Amino acid sequence: MYMYNTLLLEKEGRIATLTMNRPEAMNSMNGVMMRELAESLESLQSDKSVQVLVIKGEGRAFSAGGDIKAMLDKENPFDIDEAMTYLTRIATTLYTLPQITIASVHGAAAGLGFSMVLGCDIIIAEENSKLAMNFIGIGLVPDGGGHFFLKERVGIPKAKQLMWSGQLFTGIEAQKIGLVDEVASDGLGSATAASYAQKLIQSPIAAMIASKEILHATKLKELQSVLEREAVAQSAMRKTEDHQEGIQAFVEKRKPEFKGK
Template identity: 65%
Template structure:
């Protein structure tokens, strides 16, 4: 059904696997659309009560696919992509399931925004987590501003977004960005344990509380997504972004001039 992701169901638990291992699950335009479609389909799925999101291969997700952004023959249509990213973020945030991110390897950029949107975040101790859009002259998208602010508050969110720092799992836990750290190779297993424990609890009550807390914030998330889309479109045309991308490809330090 999907080319870049895989959805499987085992009883009341769903598994959503990011499945572009050859690209460290970097998000192509197709993957963003498929994720948005998948999350929207789960909005009406009453058979699942927990959804575990994880990555195939060496990473959870390295973020947006920079090679696709740079493709001169078939450039990414940023305005179309931002619509899919907004659908993805809103539907993930409002899912009627408990969402669990099981992170190994890298979770960066949009891949980190998506993880932060989940109800419970588990990361393996050597994983690298980064809201690193600033490195290529962009702003967080996928609701990154909203989800980071929800987790750590505005002042810390600003510092983390502005620094674009790559954090290890224990640093992320100390900053309140994630909920649990596991040994290497155990994130998915711990996610399954968490899911089983949730299903043994009065999970309908848990989901009702999630609904109440999240519905209060949906209009704010929608506003953030609109502003992110407008800002990202503008940043994509900036000299700093072009320099950031060029430096990334050439593996050198970028020289930004605030333009």
């Protein structure tokens, strides 16, 4: 086991499990977690002994997304440009890992948490998990490669609809539109992902990893371009009135009044 403040990275044979471990905050991602996710994934980039990576969340959610409380912290202001640098590292590394990646989703996978799920090769979600690309609710654009990963899954027209509506899906609903590959019974997501991982390492997985590398190599420049554009757009959106209203309304648990500014 490798020591991180917000994560657990465990290796057993050819399978590694990365667990986001801020259960008290529904594994929402603050600066520390973003940095540690980048570092832990990069450590697997050169690890040829691991062929499958399972990513999951501790507690009652996969990840509620970016840490909105951190965004509101006036004493330690949230550095959006630093965050975007970490997210670029996370998304790029996740896409180019020499392992087959499995997202094991229970509870919420929202916003940035959902971008990360979509960056995985195989998505297993519990029946009543809640998946949403809901950046729009706080006046932001998807980040963490969300535009790219969502478009790769469902195509551009559908991706726009999902990003603009911020619609929430259960695991069952998400599978129907191709956002999720496998649905597990509630409470069995982790066990289902573990048995899927076992099945993979009993397959000719070197060939599967080689196919992944071929398919992803041709798209890498596009992902990098998307990440650059997301960083510029997100930095701009953070300064808008709509974003300030969105996070204020979120905290006050009321409907936001957006003005398009």
